[in-house]
Amino acid sequence: MKRIVIVGGGFSGVYAAQALERSLRGRDDTEILLFSRDNYFVFQPMLPEVISGGIGLTDVVSPLRRMLRRTHVQMREVESIDVSSQTITAAPGFRPRAHRVKYDHLILAPGTVTDFRGLPGLPEHALPFKDLGDALKVRSRVIQALEEADVEEDDPDLRRQLLTFVIAGGGFSGVEVAAELNDFVRHVARHYRRIDPRDIRVVLGGVAPAPWRSKEAEAALKGKRFSREVVNAAAEAALKDARPLSKNAYKVPLTKVLVRRAVEQAVTGKTA
């Protein structure tokens, strides 16, 4: 019996397994084994909607075993691969011992990690946005900020900080996140009696080339209620350094004067 091992249960791993299932149909001499950290597939393009609650949690995930009828799925993190002995070592589970599996063919599809290089401050202070857990954390942090802003009525500076949301990364995902967050925060803020919606700021820091040069990003921006200031900030901003002002808000110095002024006004309430 031959064994094909796939590492990763995202788009690449799942589609590779499905293609193999099709081409190996009717054959019982080859096993397909897929390792993934989770036993579900996440449809990442819809993750930003999880922030706003526009779609439910279960709408962005699918159980791997339901998608892959013939593939043997093992929910374990792969820790190392020895190509000379063609052996995968996966993390221990309940039993404290490494899990080793031999393979004949190997497909590596572990995806990517968020690249914080050249962006000091972000890995320490920003929330990453890549998987389901990240989307839930962002949503709960936004709600926590609104709750705090509602309580801190006698501290306008702190309230302004709490109501300033900076999205670092103006590529397509950043624009989507900014749009969903912007809609969500403005919608729910109406239920907080002590929050003035005019104090809410959503700032999109464009690390990537100006996002609206892509047609899709432009459509996302136009379709949402971004303020002129947000759009200007996104157009001009290049994030250089992020440091916390409080546990929930960050001051983000930006290269362009115009944007620095907009962001500092938003964060501190003072003109730069």
Ligand SMILES: Cc1cc2nc3c(=O)[nH]c(=O)nc-3n(C[C@H](O)[C@H](O)[C@H](O)COP(=O)(O)OP(=O)(O)OC[C@H]3O[C@@H](n4cnc5c(N)ncnc54)[C@H](O)[C@@H]3O)c2cc1C
């Ligand atoms: C918010 C967001 C929105 C996006 N929107 C779009 C869009 O609209 N259009 C578009 O084309 N693309 C979009 N993308 C990008 C797209 O989702 C990715 O290009 C795609 O998911 C990459 O697929 P992948 O299989 O290579 O990696 P992933 O989907 O990241 O899957 C990798 C899998 O491998 C698992 N894994 C990693 N290491 C190990 C290990 N050591 N052991 C076991 N398992 C492991 C991970 O847990 C994960 O399940 C978006 C991405 C994000 C984050």
